Amino acid sequence: xxxxxxxxxxxxxxxxxxxxxxxxxxxxxxxxxxxxxxxxxxxxxxxxxxxxxxxxxxxxxxxxxxxxxxxxxxxxxxxxxxxxxxxxxxxxxxxxxxxxxxxxxxxxxxxxxxxxxxxxxxxxxxxxxxxxxxxxxxxxxxxxxxxxxxxxxxxxxxxxxxxxxxxxxxxxxxxxxxxxxxxxxxxxxxxxxxxxxxxxxxxxxxxxxxxxxxxxxxxxxxxxxxxxxxxxxxxxxxxxxxxxxxxxxxxxxxxxxxxxxxxxxxxxxxxxxxxxxxxxxxxxxxxxxxxxxxxxxxxxxxxxxxxxxxxxxxxxxxxxxxxxxxxxxxxxxxxxxxxxxxxxxxxxxxxxxxxxxxxxxxxxxxxxxxxxxxxxxxxxxxxxxxxxxxxxxxxxxxxxxxxxxxxxxxxxxxxxxxxxxxxxxxxxxxxxxxxxxxxxxxxxxxxxxxxxxxxxxxxxxxxxxxxxxxxxxxxxxxxxxxxxxx
Amino acid sequence: xxxxxxxxxxxxxxxxxxxxxxxxxxxxxxxxxxxxxxxxxxxxxxxxxxxxxxxxxxxxxxxxxxxxxxxxxxxxxxxxxxxxxxxxxxxxxxxxxxx
Numbered sequence: 001x002x003x004x005x006x007x008x009x010x011x012x013x014x015x016x017x018x019x020x021x022x023x024x025x026x027x028x029x030x031x032x033x034x035x036x037x038x039x040x041x042x043x044x045x046x047x048x049x050x051x052x053x054x055x056x057x058x059x060x061x062x063x064x065x066x067x068x069x070x071x072x073x074x075x076x077x078x079x080x081x082x083x084x085x086x087x088x089x090x091x092x093x094x095x096x097x098x099x100x101x102x103x104x105x106x107x108x109x110x111x112x113x114x115x116x117x118x119x120x121x122x123x124x125x126x127x128x129x130x131x132x133x134x135x136x137x138x139x140x141x142x143x144x145x146x147x148x149x150x151x152x153x154x155x156x157x158x159x160x161x162x163x164x165x166x167x168x169x170x171x172x173x174x175x176x177x178x179x180x181x182x183x184x185x186x187x188x189x190x191x192x193x194x195x196x197x198x199x200x201x202x203x204x205x206x207x208x209x210x211x212x213x214x215x216x217x218x219x220x221x222x223x224x225x226x227x228x229x230x231x232x233x234x235x236x237x238x239x240x241x242x243x244x245x246x247x248x249x250x251x252x253x254x255x256x257x258x259x260x261x262x263x264x265x266x267x268x269x270x271x272x273x274x275x276x277x278x279x280x281x282x283x284x285x286x287x288x289x290x291x292x293x294x295x296x297x298x299x300x301x302x303x304x305x306x307x308x309x310x311x312x313x314x315x316x317x318x319x320x321x322x323x324x325x326x327x328x329x330x331x332x333x334x335x336x337x338x339x340x341x342x343x344x345x346x347x348x349x350x351x352x353x354x355x356x357x358x359x360x361x362x363x364x365x366x367x368x369x370x371x372x373x374x375x376x377x378x379x380x381x382x383x384x385x386x387x388x389x390x391x392x393x394x395x396x397x398x399x400x401x402x403x404x405x406x407x408x409x410x411x412x413x414x415x416x417x418x419x420x421x422x423x424x425x426x427x428x429x430x431x432x433x434x435x436x437x438x439x440x441x442x443x444x445x446x447x448x449x450x451x452x453x454x455x456x457x458x459x460x461x462x463x464x465x466x467x468x469x470x471x472x473x474x475x476x477x478x479x480x481x482x483x484x485x486x
Numbered sequence: 487x488x489x490x491x492x493x494x495x496x497x498x499x500x501x502x503x504x505x506x507x508x509x510x511x512x513x514x515x516x517x518x519x520x521x522x523x524x525x526x527x528x529x530x531x532x533x534x535x536x537x538x539x540x541x542x543x544x545x546x547x548x549x550x551x552x553x554x555x556x557x558x559x560x561x562x563x564x565x566x567x568x569x570x571x572x573x574x575x576x577x578x579x580x581x582x583x584x585x
Contacts, residue, residue, distance in 0.1 A: 102561040195541050209540065238547055239540070306524040317501060324502070326574050328565035337579045338502075346504040354503055358494065359517055361501040375527050377537030382530070384538055417519050433541025457542060 003028035005479070008074050008168045008222035012115070015058070015073030016066055022055035022073030026117060029075045033119075033166045036482045040142050042151075042161035044080045045087050046120035051075065054117045069115030070229055076111055077161045077170040080121035081128055082213070083202040084108055087118070091204045092126040092136040092154075095348030096329045105202020106237070107171060107213055107230045114229040122157030122170055126350045127320065128178055128206045130154050131422055134413050135352040143186060144480045145447045149406040152182030158216045159186035163448075164482045169217045169226055173203055175210045176308055177402075177426025180438035180452055183216055184401035187440045187448030187477070190216045191223040191464070194457045195433035196241040198227075199234030207315035208239070210308075210430040218479075220439060220468040227460065246461035252469040253462075256290035261394035265301035266425055272404045274444045279400045282441055282451055282474070286398075289473065294394050298386040301428060303379050308427040309420050310363050310376035316353075317360030323348060355416060384432040391456040396466050399425050401438040401450040425452060435460050437467045443477055489518040 003025055006014070014020040030048050037043060058066070058073050066072055078084065081091040083101035090096045108118065125135035133141045133156025141156045143149040144164040151160040155172030159182035162170050172179040174192035183190025192214045200211055215226035228247060234240045262283060267276065287293050325331035325344030332343035349357065363372035390397060402425060412419045429436040434457050438450040453470075455463030491514045498505045498513075505513060559572050568575035 099565055102557055102564065196544070235547070235549065239544065241542060241544070300530075303527055303530065306527050309520060310524060321501075325567060326576055327562075329567075331567035334577060337577050340577050341502040342504045345502050349503070355513060355516060357501050357503065358497050358513060359520060362489075362493070362497045362517070362521075365497060365500060372524070374537055375532060377539065378532035378535040379527055379530060380538040381535050382532070384541065416516050417523060420520070431538075431541075 004032035004165050006168060007218050008071065008225050009219075011074050011168060012070060012072045012225070016069065018063075020073070022058035022117060023052065025073050026051045026055040026075055026119070029119060029167060036164050036166060039147060039482055040144055040160050040164050040166070041139050042122055042141050042157040042164065042166065043077070043120045044090060044092065044123050044138055044157070047087050048119075050086050051117050051119045054112070058115055058117070070225060071111065072115035074116045074169065075119045075167050076116045077120055077122045077158060077167045078108060078118055079124055079155050079158050079170070079172050081124060081173060081204040082108060082171060083204070084118065084121065087121055089121065089204070090138070091128070092124040092138065093348065093350070093353070094137045094330060095323045095344070099329055101202070103202065106199035106234045108202065110230045116229075119167060122155070122161055124157055125154035126353050127204065127316070128154040128173055128175055129316070129352050129356050131177070131181060131419055132407070132413065133157060133182075134409065135350055137350050140409065143406050143447070144482045145187060146406070149408050149447065150185070152185030152406060154178040154182075155190075155216065156182045159183055159188055159190065162186070162188045162216050162218060163480065165479055169215055169222055171213060171226075171230075172216050173211055173213050174430065175206050175312060176423050176430050179214045179216060180401050180426050180436055180450070181423065183438040184450030185406035185448065187443070187450070188216050188218055189220055189223050189437065189439055190214065191227060191435075191437040192429060193227060193231060193435045193460050194241070195430070196239050197435075197458070197460065198231050199237040199240050201234055201236040205319040207312040208319065209315060210312060212430070220437070220464055220471050223437070224464045227464070241458075246459055249461070249465070252465055252472070254290065255286060255469070258396065258466060259292045259294050259394040260286060261294050261296045261390050261397035263296055263298045263301070263390070263397060263399060265298050266399035270403050270421070270424070271400065275400050275402070275404060275449055278441055278444060278449050279451060283398065285474070286470070296390050296393060298383075298390060298428070300379065300382040300386050304383055304428045304431060305421060305424055307376040307379040307383065308423070308431060309359070310372045311380065311431070313356040313360030314363045314373050315360070317357045317364065320353070320357055352416070380431045383428055387428075387432045387434055387454070396463065397454040399452045399454065401425060401452040405444050405447045405449050429454055433457060435463050437463060439467050439471055440476070441474060489514060489521055
């Protein structure tokens with residue numbers, strides 16, 4: 001196996017055992033990036049010098065320090081909405097062009113303290129608003145399985161970089177599915193933990209009650225390794241949860257001990273029949289393994305998109321008020337202050353961000369707050385209660401991650417409502433705050449499709465074990481040969 | 487009730503964003519379609535439902551009121567478009583603008 005094909009666990013083990021140096025790893029990864037990045041365009045910023053410098057630091061550590069690093073020498077890409085002192089942070093927006101953060105996001109500090117090496121910052125829909133990465137102000141990113149198709153979004157650069165084997169792992173953020181949906185489209189594992197489990201300090205805020213950081217990797221075990229490094233309480237984030245992580249490992253569960261919820265609202269109208277068929281194959285397969293399938297209803301699912309697209313833009317309109325050309329980022333010169341604000345924001349934001357700011361401002365504006373924002377927050381309660389009742393009966397809920405496989409460039413970008421509706425299976429986990437993970441379930445017409453596992457709040461350890469048990473049984477497929485391999 | 491272009495322009499002013507006439511027309515079409523879809527929420531009676539402000543109940547954490555190091559002025563100003571005398575410079579607010 002070439003170095004760039006190794007996963008997080010294998011790389012860290014070899015670096016800790018000094019079978020492989022961090023410098024060799026970084027060098028192999030940048031060779032791979034050199035070969036395929038011009039086709040995929042997953043990155044907004046790459047920093048080989050910084051990565052080499054960090055690798056040398058790892059390689060010079062005494063053995064007793066090296067052996068304690070869970071991610072020793074592991075190259076990792078970070079979505080460009082998380083701040084880094086050593087590299088620019090743009091959130092995919094012109095308004096933050098050239099911005100150099102004076103502090104690191106907590107997740108970046110935790111990765112580096114664990115021995116990981118940040119190689120670059122990945123592309124995203126501007127401020128993480130989108131489902132295709134087409135809304136980046138800089139460039140699009142191609143799906144490594146079919147470069148005519150989008151990688152999904154908003155963490156499309158992270159998903160594509162992992163699928164194209166440029167890095168073994170990347171961080172994404174998930175406000176309504178922005179880790180799980182691109183993971184599904186790119187055939188990788190994407191994990192969104194419970195809201196508050198991972199610090200949002202240094203994550204450029206989109207919707208503060210929904211945003212959550214998580215890993216994208218090529219295996220569930222690797223997702224767990226990253227999760228265990230970055231999760232846990234952080235006093236710098238007021239919504240960060242105290243308390244211990246659920247790191248239950250032990251032997252993987254037996255399927256006969258698992259009750260899998262099958263919600264009827266995730267299986268019907270609007271799903272590509274091929275995605276539906278694959279979902280049913282997975283369910284039948286797990287039943288044959290001994291799992292108990294429990295038909296259930298999450299009756300408020302059909303209201304989730306409406307609630308989400310009120311709450312998220314409302315919070316975004318407030319969060320994005322800080323981009324006014326005064327303290328950082330782009331400023332359009334103007335004669336007076338009001339004109340400066342207006343021209344800066346009009347020039348600095350792209351059309352999708354503008355649309356969501358307007359939608360959110362309307363939802364919060366005088367006379368509309370009760371009808372939109374408050375109503376949506378009440379519907380959110382109903383959606384949360386649906387899940388609470390369901391998890392009284394089942395251990396995990398299994399759904400398709402997305403109604404369709406990756407679509408082609410331009411197919412949906414002209415119709416915002418259609419784009420929003422494609423988030424139908426993922427927004428519910430954010431509204432309810434529960435953890436969710438998308439794992440690959442093979443290919444459909446040569447492009448990947450995923451299934452989504454949803455678990456009760458704070459039971460990440462159990463959820464990861466179930467997803468890993470599935471991953472071990474379900475046949476995997478070779479990674480895409482981007483730009484001619486080996 | 488359909489969203490009017492005047493309403494969209496009003497909201498844009500609140501959000502400090504300028505819309506040229508073409509953008510205002512297109513935004514009105516898009517936002518109206520989205521808001522029309524959202525009227526489905528009115529099917530639900532939520533009179534006795536508490537809103538979810540936080541998905542996981544947490545008390546507001548407080549820290550001790552201690553003086554701690556924070557960003558230096560230099561660091562705080564390093565991304566400023568117009569740093570002046572250890573401050574953020576902006577166009578004049580009174581007397582019709584300019585410096």
